[in-house]
Amino acid sequence: DRTKVIIFNGEIYNFQVLREELIQAGHVFSTHADTEVVLHGYEEWGIDVLQRLRGMFAFAIWDTQKQELFGARDHFGIKPYYYAQMNGSFMFGSEIKSFLPHPDFKKELNQEALKPYLTFQYSPLNGETFFKGVHRLQEGHYYLFNEQGLTIKQYWDADFSVKENHSREEWVDKIDQAVQESIAAHQISDVEVGSFLSSGVDSSYVASVLRPDRSFSIGFDDKTYNEAIEARKLTEKLGLNNTAAVIDGEMSFEAFPLIQYHLDEPDSNPSCVPLYFLANLAAQQVRVVQSGEGADELFAGYAAYGFHTNSKAVRVFAQGLKKLPQNIRFRLGRQIGKMKNFHGRIHLYEATAPAQDFFIGQALVFEEEEALQLLKPTYQKGPSVAEIVAPHYEKVSGLKDEVNKMQYLDLHQWMPKDILLKADKMSMASSLELRVPLLDIEMQKLSQTIPTKYLINQNNTKDVFRQASNRHLPKEWANREKLGFPVPIKAWLKEGTGYEAVKSLFESDFAATFFDQTAILQMLEDHRQGKPNLQRKIWTIFTFLTWYKVFFIDESIPEAKEIVYETL
Incomplete structure (x- = not known):
């Protein structure tokens, strides 16, 4: 009846089943698309349509009768979703760059995003982004926007509390x-x-x-x-x-x-x-x-969940320690964490200590103190690592299984x-x-x-x-070892194109706005001379400077050159 309008990005994999159910309920379809199924589903079930969708999605439905905008993002955040409220305008989209041409959009760097980024390697803030005033609709959430304002609620979350009893x-x-x-x-x-x-x-x-x-x-x-x-x-x-x-x-x-x-x-x-x-x-x-x-x-495929040694004996011993009462296991783990290094120490420590003591996710580039030493005072503020992960750990504080807590954190x-x-x-x-x-x-x-x-x-x-x-x-x-996507940045940053590209950015005037320029250039030279474990740190700084140059200095779309592949 044209009282509702939808903008949709994604795929609904059970749309055919839902379509038949809606037809039985009296809905008349003009297409065979999953987008129309979401719209009719909203008409039939309201916000509860989210409990029926199987897929990846980011959408917004404007209800002309209610004068209300309803938007949602899929359970895991497979599809991106951003929004901003500026100068009386509400903007939303799958890309932040879609906001840039809007006359009410004010482009400004979120100064609190850089410090935690250096630790996590990505933008880790809970809802905020690197653009001040631009927010990320979090996974498993929906919003309603009407004359009363913006309301955001969670419609789904993982629940590790119930285990089933089956054989291997x-x-x-x-x-x-x-x-x-x-x-x-x-x-x-x-x-x-x-x-x-x-x-x-x-x-x-x-x-x-x-x-x-x-x-x-x-x-x-x-x-x-x-x-x-x-x-x-x-x-x-x-x-x-x-x-x-x-x-x-x-x-x-x-x-x-x-x-x-x-x-x-x-x-x-x-x-x-x-x-x-x-x-x-x-x-x-x-x-x-x-x-x-x-x-x-x-x-649970990551080694960081507790698989840090090739020694079968250490792994078996750690499995036994996991059976200890939680309070005893945690005390033991914290003691192991204070010991001098020995083979299997990390494995035993992370098998016994509380996850919140050591686990912030799958990436840790700069320790917080390291980041603070490199950053200029303006960019030293921002939430701590503990403040970022705490809300997630609080939600699973009742779980006894530390691996499940780590999985939950990674999911969010x-x-x-x-x-x-x-x-x-x-x-x-x-x-x-x-x-x-x-x-x-x-x-x-x-x-x-x-x-x-x-x-x-x-x-x-x-x-x-x-x-x-x-x-x-x-x-x-x-049984192959997990490798991720191996990228030879260690070699790239030592010579030729890679070294010169990084050095050029590190020497740029705008780099000094954010970083101790002498320190980051010395880091690059130390890596070139063979000092270990610096490549990810250099790459993380280089990435930020490249991104900043694109969006705040050049302010243009980088040239897309033709790619000529060497095929196997």
Whole structure:
């Protein structure tokens, strides 16, 4: 009846089921699109439509009768959502850059964002962004905007409190069934669906079940490890078509300003670079791909959850210590944390101490004190690391399982603000739709009920998930060590294009606005001379300066040059 208008970004994977239900309730459709299903769903169920949606989404519905705007973001934050209120205007969108041309938008750096960014490598503030006055609608939340103002509420959250009792083999069965069903649901499309493929178990599991006509891999011209070559070995075993290409440092630094432009906020996760090129490569052949994001958070795949040693004896001993009463275990853990280093100390410490004592997520670049020493006084303010993670830990304070607490934190920090943000922004930079079947609401409902002993133990990380993947992959593939997206920034920053690009930015006048210029230039030279563990710190500063130059100095879209790939 044209009383409601929707703007929608994403995909609803159960829209056909919902459409039939709505037709039975008397709704008349003019299209077969999932967007119209969301709109009719709102008419039928109101805000409760959110409890029925399975998918990735960011949308806004204007109700002309209520004179009210209703907006929502999906459960995990797969799709980005920003909003701002300035000079009487309410703005919203999937990209911050969409606000820039608006006459009421005032572009200003949020001075409190830089300090915590240096620790986390991404923009970690709870709701705020690097642009003052621009907010991020958090995952699993909706808002109502009307004449009374803006109201934001949470409609969904993970709940690790209830565990189910099944055998190891039964869990493997349940996971494999859920993975296959989710991949099938995410395959619904009017166009061909391809697959990203790395050498890791997650994307390999997806590709082995999906069996796409086309898979895509990217690697570096690095002599120590080439992800694309390893992925090609799997496609040969499975009989899949694979397009693989190799990129180098020169290509990466040339594209880096454009990468930061598409990200909207600085993100120094080095994997942004290969992901940008991988999406560009895939977009030359397909419009939709599936990828493996989400399994590590849902099924405890990170070493940081408690897998820091190759010693089976230490791992078995740590499993035994976990059975101690919590108060005794925490006291023991804190004592271990004060000891001098010995083999297995970190593993034993993190297996026994409270998560809140040591865990802030999957990335820690600068310690807070280090960041303060480098920053000019104006940029030393901002929330502490403890203040940022505290609200999440408070919500799970009643849980006894420390691994579940870490998973919960990652689901609300690392996942939406880094992993999913770069996945969406880097794929959409090439107009490629990225789907993540392992990060599905039905998958999450299953994973949160699995006792941790089946996920991370003396055998491996995400143990039963790996065993489920074994049913589709060569045996050695399921137990591969997690590598992320290996990027050779250590070598890049020592010579040639990379070193010169970083040095040029570090020497720029505007760099002195934020940093102790002598200190950051010395850091670059120390790295060049072989001092260890400086590459991520240099890269994080370089990323921020690149981003700032794009948005606040050049104020123009970086040139997108033609990419010529060396294919395998």
